[in-house]
Amino acid sequence: MAFAEYPVQSLMYITNRPELVFTEGKGSWLTDHNGKRYLDFVQGWAVNSLGHSDDVMIAALEKQARKLLNPSPAFYNEPMLKLAGLLTDHSCFDKVFFANSGAEANEGAIKLARKWGRKHKNGAYEIITMNHSFHGRTLATMSASGKAGWDTIFAPQVPGFPKAELNDLASVEALINDKTVGIMLEPVQGEGGVIPATREFMKGLRALADKHNLLFIVDEVQTGCGRCGTLFAYELSGVEPDIMTLGKGIGGGVPLAALLCKADVASFEAGDQGGTYNGNPLMTAVGAAVIEQLVAPGFLEDVRAKADYLREQLLALTAEFGLEGERGDGLLRALKLGKDIGPQLVEEARDMGPEGLLLNSPRPNLLRFMPALNVTRAEIDQMIGMLRTLLKKLA
Ligand SMILES: *Cc1c(COP(=O)(O)O)cnc(C)c1O
Numbered sequence: 001m002a003f004a005e006y007p008v009q010s011l012m013y014i015t016n017r018p019e020l021v022f023t024e025g026k027g028s029w030l031t032d033h034n035g036k037r038y039l040d041f042v043q044g045w046a047v048n049s050l051g052h053s054d055d056v057m058i059a060a061l062e063k064q065a066r067k068l069l070n071p072s073p074a075f076y077n078e079p080m081l082k083l084a085g086l087l088t089d090h091s092c093f094d095k096v097f098f099a100n101s102g103a104e105a106n107e108g109a110i111k112l113a114r115k116w117g118r119k120h121k122n123g124a125y126e127i128i129t130m131n132h133s134f135h136g137r138t139l140a141t142m143s144a145s146g147k148a149g150w151d152t153i154f155a156p157q158v159p160g161f162p163k164a165e166l167n168d169l170a171s172v173e174a175l176i177n178d179k180t181v182g183i184m185l186e187p188v189q190g191e192g193g194v195i196p197a198t199r200e201f202m203k204g205l206r207a208l209a210d211k212h213n214l215l216f217i218v219d220e221v222q223t224g225c226g227r228c229g230t231l232f233a234y235e236l237s238g239v240e241p242d243i244m245t246l247g248k249g250i251g252g253g254v255p256l257a258a259l260l261c262k263a264d265v266a267s268f269e270a271g272d273q274g275g276t277y278n279g280n281p282l283m284t285a286v287g288a289a290v291i292e293q294l295v296a297p298g299f300l301e302d303v304r305a306k307a308d309y310l311r312e313q314l315l316a317l318t319a320e321f322g323l324e325g326e327r328g329d330g331l332l333r334a335l336k337l338g339k340d341i342g343p344q345l346v347e348e349a350r351d352m353g354p355e356g357l358l359l360n361s362p363r364p365n366l367l368r369f370m371p372a373l374n375v376t377r378a379e380i381d382q383m384i385g386m387l388r389t390l391l392k393k394l395a
Contacts, residue, residue: 001033018350025052028372028379030358038356041371041383045360046190046222046332049249049290051372057252060289061282070280079285086291090231092240093260097268098279102221102247103136105257108273109184109245110140112259113215114160116267117181121213124181130166134191135184135219144184147191166197169204176208182215182243183208187233187329190222193363194327194334202237209242215265217243221257222332225249226294226373229304229330236329249373252290256283294373303373306380307331310369313384321391333369340364341394348390357386 003019021033028051030038043051050057064079071077084096099105110127117124129135131146142150143158151157160179164171172183183205189195209216218241223233227249234241242265247257277283293299307330314326314335324336337345342361349357360368367387371379 003033006033018347020350027051027053028375036354036356038350038358039379039383039386040358041369041375042358042360043370043372044253045248046227046370047248047251048253049225049227049373050252050293051374052253054252054293056293057254057286057289060285061254064282064285068281070277070282073274073276073278073280077279077281077284079281079288080279083284083288083291086288086295087246087258087260090291090295091244091260092234092262093244094263095261095266097259097273098284099247099257099259099275100255100277100283101136102219102245102257103138103141104275105221105245105247105259106135106141106144106219107138108259109217109219109243110144111273112243112261112265112268113182113184113217115272116215116265119267121181122178124179126160126162126175126177126179127182127184127217128164128172128175128180129161129183130185130189131163132166132189132192132195133186133219134189135186136221166192166195167201169201169208172205173208176212176214180212180214182217184217184219186219186221187223187236188228188332190332190368191362193366194332194368196327196329197237199237202234202239206239206241215242217241217245219245221245221247222249223329225290226300226303227330227332227370229307230300231294233329250287250290251283252286254283254286256287258287299373303330306375306377307333309377310371310380313380314369317384317388317391320388321395328369331369331371331373331375334362335367335369337365337367342366344394345387345390348393349386352386352390355386357383359387 022030024031030040087096114125129144133146135141135144140158144161146163162175218234224246243261324338326335342364346359346361349359362368
């Protein structure tokens with residue numbers, strides 16, 4: 001079908017999209033309406049942890065679709081229980097609440113912290129968050145986010161989210177008062193430009209939280225589920241948070257998210273939290289199929305080995321073209337270009353022939369890489385080769 005024949009005008013405008021309609025995906029490859037193939041290093045924004053249309057996920061989805069779609073969130077179902085057990089077995093947390101998006105999981109984390117504050121901390125409700133952070137697009141999660149301009153677009157904001165600087169412990173400590181109930185951050189700021197919180201900062205936040213009786217909340221919507229080379233990114237700094245949110249990779253491409261906490265933090269009472277689709281068996285069956293693959297022997301070692309390989313290749317490009325280096329954890333990495341050529345590279349990579357390359361530029365001087373966790377070395381080589389061609393052209 002020609003692009004002009006699609007009823008594109010029927011979609012509400014929210015962003016500029018290229019004139020491409022994606023029709024199929026498998027592994028690291030996407031195909032558009034013209035039959036052109038693209039090597040995908042965006043993967044639905046770090047969502048497709050096992051690449052496009054993973055066979056094990058498809059089998060779980062088909063099997064569950066024939067069995068039970070949704071008995072109601074007011075009843076238990078088997079996939080919901082299986083996935084909750086997998087998550088508590090493989091993390092430091094004891095309790096799980098399922099949601100449908102990262103923003104909804106973060107809303108849940110904010111509500112849980114405020115509820116805990118009401119019960120145990122004299123009504124304290126402020127959550128210290130970081131400048132340049134991203135926590136979602138609901139009103140509360142936009143207010144928690146530290147994105148420039150987001151304080152005014154849909155004003156008034158939800159109050160109670162003072163902002164500190166990432167990796168500056170004193171800036172956090174300066175904001176603590178009687179009303180403070182928690183500290184919330186991404187272990188690696190994803191949308192902010194792949195900026196890792198240092199191990200010392202994470203340890204310092206844990207100590208501050210202990211000292212002032214605050215909840216330490218990690219938003220692992222982007223960093224969790226193997227993305228950073230460990231099942232969860234908090235493991236990298238050897239601290240145990242009190243609350244964690246998951247999204248993106250946990251569903252491997254389907255809408256699924258989760259809010260986890262330690263037993264003593266779980267303070268919701270009947271009716272405080274819920275949602276029509278929360279914990280539905282169709283999505284949680286897929287989530288269980290994803291997590292089982294991530295925790296299989298050797299899987300995360302392989303992610304770490306390929307992350308090292310990608311890092312070496314990005315450093316080689318850095319040397320070759322005089323770029324400014326790279327950063328990140330696991331398979332969430334960024335190449336520092338030193339010039340504002342990111343958006344141009346993204347466009348030219350996509351439009352390359354005969355095969356295109358999908359990349360992302362969260363800041364004009366950066367490229368972000370978030371391939372499938374089962375990406376092959378050959379696919380990394382091919383991506384680097386295509387990027388080299390583009391960088392040569394621009395040089
Ligand atoms: C993507 C993202 C979110 C929002 O998730 P949605 O599923 O888009 O609502 C929240 N936090 C972080 C760190 C994210 O990367």
